[in-house]
Amino acid sequence: MNGRAFIALGSNLGDRTATIDHAVARLAAHDEIELAAVSSLYETAPIGPPQPHYLNAVAEIHTTLSPHALLRALLSIEQLLGRVRDPAQRNAPRTIDLDILLFGECVIADCDLEIPHPRLSTRPFVLRPLLELDAALTHPATGELLLSLLCADGKNDGVVMWRTRITHLPSRQ
Numbered sequence: 001m002n003g004r005a006f007i008a009l010g011s012n013l014g015d016r017t018a019t020i021d022h023a024v025a026r027l028a029a030h031d032e033i034e035l036a037a038v039s040s041l042y043e044t045a046p047i048g049p050p051q052p053h054y055l056n057a058v059a060e061i062h063t064t065l066s067p068h069a070l071l072r073a074l075l076s077i078e079q080l081l082g083r084v085r086d087p088a089q090r091n092a093p094r095t096i097d098l099d100i101l102l103f104g105e106c107v108i109a110d111c112d113l114e115i116p117h118p119r120l121s122t123r124p125f126v127l128r129p130l131l132e133l134d135a136a137l138t139h140p141a142t143g144e145l146l147l148s149l150l151c152a153d154g155k156n157d158g159v160v161m162w163r164t165r166i167t168h169l170p171s172r173q
Contacts, residue, residue, distance in 0.1 A: 003104050004036075005070060006133070007059045008117070008126050010097040012046060016055040017163065019081055019096050026077045027059055033073070036060040039129030041162040048091025055162055058101065058129040067103045071113050074098040101130060105140045116140055121149050124157035132165065 007027065011019045020041065028035040037060040044054050063070055075098075078085075082095040101117045108115040116139060120126060127150050130137065137146045150157070 003063050003065070003067075003106075005061050005063060005067075005103040006101040006130055006137075007061060007074065008097070008099040008101050008130075009057045009059060010054050010099075010125075011095060012052045012054040013093050013095045014082075017041065020055060020057055022081055023077055023096050023098060024057075024059060026080065027061060030073060032064045033070075034062040036062055037133050038165065039132045040165045042125055042128055043160045043162045044125040044158055046091065046093070051093040054125065056125045056129060056159075058126065058133060060133050067100065067106055067108055067115055068113060070100060070103070074100070101126060102137065102140065107141050121146075124150060124159045128157075128159050 009020050009023050011023075013019075024035065024038055027033055039058045042056045044056060046052070046054055065073060078096050078098055083097070084094075086092055099117055100113070100115055101120055103115050106115050117126070120130075121139065121144075127146060131147055131150070135147055138144060139146060
């Protein structure tokens with residue numbers, strides 16, 4: 001597998017834990033994706049309109065897919081798991097949300113895809129699980145150490161660990 005990427009997983013509808021576990025299993029089952037690691041699950045309050053709290057995690061993968069092909073694979077998994085996209089409601093509740101956070105050192109900004117994720121630097125609920133997997137990550141566009149973007153004590157960012165890191169990764173099915 002060529003490219004190393006980090007995928008954010010989030011859910012706030014239905015059985016959040018099971019949905020994230022299903023998404024991880026679908027990633028692991030993809031022929032062109034090798035699942036390397038999955039962070040702990042973290043719970044956070046939603047951004048936007050009143051809605052249930054989110055569970056969030058990050059998966060590290062290795063893939064032969066291009067960034068755009070990976071995006072299509074993630075959108076397919078979302079659809080399979082019941083995600084309904086409404087462009088008019090950006091921060092609406094969702095069964096699953098899969099976002100490419102980082103893809104190697106790629107910097108992409110086109111109408112379909114932005115890598116690194118455009119709000120990566122401002123979202124502790126993504127940074128905490130991401131840095132759990134690799135604390136030495138830097139922002140490809142700025143070179144800034146991502147660890148420097150978090151609160152030093154982590155007590156003021158509203159991110160609460162829900163379940164510890166998955167140690168037995170799903171096998172390819």
